[in-house]
Amino acid sequence: MKTLAIKIVELYQLSLSPDHSKWGKLRFPHGYCQYFPSCSEYTKHSIQKNGLIKGFFQGLYRIIRCNPLSRGGIDLVK
C-alpha cells in the first residue's frame, strides 16, 4: 500500500506537477511551490517516514498551508 501511494505521488510528479514535471520546469523556471521541499515531495517523504495514514494527513495539511496568505520557506518532514 505504502509503495503504491509513493508510486502515485511519483507519477503525479512526472506528469502533472508544476515543480517536477518537464513542462512545469519550462513554464515555471523559478519553481511553483513556495515551500521547500515541494508539497508532493514533502508528502512522499512523510509517507516514507510516518506511514500511509499519517503521511496522507501531513501532506494534506501542507497543501492547505501552501496558500497565498502563507509565506512559504523551508519546511522539512518532522
Added chain:
Amino acid sequence: MGNIFHLILTQPLLNTLIWIYNILPFKDMGVAIIALTLLIRLVLLPSFHRQLKSQKELQQLQPKLNEIKEKYKNDQQQQSKAIMELYREHKVNPFSSCLPLLIQLPILIALYSVFLSGLKGDIGSELYPFIANPGDINTVFLGFVELSNPNLYFAFAAGIFQFIQSKMMMPKNQGPQDATAKIMSAQFTYFMPILTVIISMRLPAGLSLYWAVTTLFAIAQQYYIIRKDQKRSE
C-alpha cells in the same frame, strides 16, 4: 463530502448567477454566464498582479541567483535552500501556491453544474430566501443562440481561443530543449484545444460560452504581460 461541496461551492455560485440574471435589465442567461465568469476572474486579479510584481523584482536578483546556482552546482538541495534564503532576504515571493492550483478543479466542476442547472431552470429549492425566483429562464443568448443545446460554432470558438492562449504561453527562445519537453509543450498547444472542441460539441453551448470567455480573459492577461516585458527590454 458531496454535501459540503454543494454547500460551500455549488449553491453560492448558483445563487450569484441567478442574482445576476435577476438584476439584468434584459433577461438573458448567456449574459449572466459571461458576467459571473468575469466576476470570478476579477476576484483572482490581485494575485495575478502580485505575480507580475515579483517577476520584475526577480529579474533584478538574477545575477545573485546565477551566483548561487554556480556555487551549488552539484547539490540540488543546497541550491534550493540557498535560493529560498535569498528570496526571503529580499522579500521576494516568486512562487505560486499549491492550494489554489488543486482547488481549481472542484471550482470548475461546481461551475459546470451551476451553469447546467441555470440553463435547465431546476433551481427552486436551491435559492437562498433573499434571491427571487426568476421563474422561466431565457436561455436564448442575444436572441438567436439556444444555450441549452450544443452549438458547433461556440465549441470551435472555445477551442481556438485555447489554442491562442497556449501558443502565447509557450516560452520563446528557451535554448536547447530535450525531446520530451518539446513533445509535452506540443501536446499542450495542439492536443488540449482539440479535446476542448470535442467535449464542447456534446455539452450545452452555455458551457462552451463560459470556457471561451474565461480563456479570452486569460489571453488578455497574457498579452498585458508580454507588452510589459517588451517595454522593459526596450
